[in-house]
Amino acid sequence: MPRLQLLASTLLALPLLGAVTPAPEAPYKPTYTESGALKTPTRYREWVYLTSGMDMNYAARAANAPPPDHSMFDNVFVNPESYRTFVATGAWPDGTVFALENRGAVTNVSINKGGQTQGESVMGLEMHVKDKGQWAFYVAQADGTAKPFPKTASCTTCHEAHAAVDTTFVQFYPMLLPIAREKKTLSAKYLQESATPPPTDSGKTPLYKTK
Template sequence: MTALAAAMLSLGAAPRDPERTPPSDYRFTADHRLEFPVDYREWIFLSAGRGMTYGASANPNGSPLFDNVFVNPRAYREFLKNGRWPDRTVFVLETRKAATEGSINKGGQFQKEVVGIEVEIKDRRLQETEGWGFFEFDGDRKPARQVAKGASCYTCHAAHGAVEQTFVQFYPTLIPVAMKHATFKPQP
């Protein structure tokens, strides 16, 4: 065992798993596709909603879907300091089916399998879309192309985002932070 490996083990450090995205980052492929953030469920959980989905994974004929929103830890810590999202912020919107059958009470609903994953990133290099990009992942989770400029996600987030292009108004733990730093834009 090398001295470096022994030192890493003594400090509790583990070698990096090449299959995992760094927990506070994202990567693009050579052809500018976003790699799927495989460890997003280890990130900061912001909120869950029901019936908020409007994209391809929406379920117009069935029970409203659940949405879970996660953000990378580095961006979250920075937001707590100043109420703004730093460059390289990553949001993951995980959409899941809802179920009632099997609930231990009469009116309960719970989450089932994932039916969609959407990612929003803030990256100053995305100048054509004002520093924000949206990506939709298929079930196979292969790298995704950026959603084209002019798509409804860009216009909706620009018009209705309470902080920059993000829906902080639906993240109850972040509303007081944004208000404290005067970055919260009230919604009509």
């Protein structure tokens, strides 16, 4: 090989010699303070997105109750390792952490003239954690920790009574409900409550069906 060509090849290869492949991020595991508060995950928005709900309410509204003065979106994320386990088994492993993010609904943003989109500010953040076989709920605080809900809190008792899988509302996660159905991990309580077929998606023909 001519000297000039050899020198050019060497120079082109030099940047590769110093290149460092970033190490993969370690799997997320819930960690706690000495007082038992959950350390709030800071990168939950990089987790697997499951669904969004708007103005969801599990209690029937009284006929004479005034309409709400604002609307809220709920965005649900779960740590990737637990998501992959659920896809394979239809069940949630220890270390599962859901993050439920609340954002206000806003109108007249940019070119949008109808409907609502999500506001920039996070109005609330809750976690649902499975650790050592037990599920618990936490609400995020300003100091970077999340305070546990009492075991008698309505969120806990509601999930225990109506959840589709374990104590999780998989019935609201359209990509995961078919998996739980296929793996036969749906709870008896949910199957009893869902004996009536769910409503169709606005009567439209789906583009494709998920498994």
